[in-house]
Amino acid sequence: MSLNLGNWQLDTVNGGMFRLDGGVMFGVVPQQIWKHVAIPDSKNRIQCANHCVLARDGSHTVLVDTGYGGKYALLDRKFYDMEPGEPLLEGLAQLGVLPEAVDCVVFSHLHFDHVGGSMRQDAAKRLSLTFPNAQHVVGRIEWENASSCLPELVTAYSSQEVISLRELTRLRLVEDGEEIVPGLAARLTGGHTEGHLSFMFRSNGQTACYPGDICPSTYHLRRMWHLSYDVLPLETRRNKPRLLAEAADDGWWMLWNHDPTAVVSRVNRDEKREFVAVDSSKTL
Structure with missing residues (x-):
């Protein structure tokens, strides 16, 4: 999917399908x-996409989230039915973009399927940056939680990746509403994690929103439909409808992260279902 939004060219890149x-x-x-909208397999798993976004405006090459990457063990890959290899790099290569050309990587949050592709691992299990020339951008609250080593968060974040981000990257922490590069701003939505960010691309009066996991797919447009991983579900139920209402009223494009069929949609208000996706661009 390629979307022209004023000065921005936004391309969806596969960060790795999984279940x-x-x-x-x-x-x-x-x-x-839910089985009527997402058919489970014999292990009760459903198909999930991992749509990262490559954004280029002639001055910056920005990558939003990095998928899960290629370094996970075989048992993990089997458990989640991950794709082999490094899908994100393969997708960037199809667009003619080398990892060295990315100058900014932004993370909605630091769960494995969003941050894993930021690092590569050699045969000796030494980590290196996938995007060596990029500034890596994380919300301040998200970073504080991920690096806190609190026992209740220990399974949510990979200490290996957090340490590597701290030691290997030009790390930048941002606040709610902060402009990352001209035309791209962070929006604190919370809910899924306390510091979860959505991202707003704006140019020539147009807006595209990457909501991340506060609304990961068109299946999750209703207030009560959200991930069981959400650490603050009441925040999700408050903030997601607010975000979707703005999108509906102002005609935003929504860039879905985990939707296995829709890459980008607009949304309309709906009396019975709260919101519905329209003008969807499909994948698969």
Whole structure:
């Protein structure tokens, strides 16, 4: 998918398809309901995309999230049915973009499927930066939680990746509303994690929003449909409808992260279903 938004060219790049338990993806929604929109396999897993976004404006080459990368062990890859190799780098190569050309990597949050592709691992298990010339941008609250070593968060974040981001990158911490580069701003949405960010691309009166995991797909447009991983579900239920209402009223494009069929959509208000996706660009 390629979307021209004023000065921005936005391209979706595959960060690696995978499967995740349906109960994880839909939280309190019963399987008897969610199975009608996402068909589970024999292990109760549903297909999830991992759409990263490559954004270019002639001055900057920005990558939003990095997928899970190629360094996970075989058991992990089997558990999540991850794609082999390094899908993100393969996708960038198809667009003619070398890793060295990316000058800014921004993370919605630091879970494995969003940050894993930021590092590569050699045969001796030594880590190196996938994007060696890029500034790496994380929300301040997200970074504080990920690096806190709090016992209740220890399984949410990889200490190896957090340490590597600290030691190997030009790390920049940003606040709610801060402009990262001209025409790209961070928006604190919380919910999924306390410091979860969405990203707003704006140019020539147009807006495209990457909501990240506060609304990971067109299946999650209803207030109560959200991931069981959300650490602050009440925030998700408050902030997601606010974001979607702005998108509907102002005609934003929404860049879905985990939707296995829709890459980008607009959204409309709907009396029965709260919001619906329209004008979707499909994948697969």
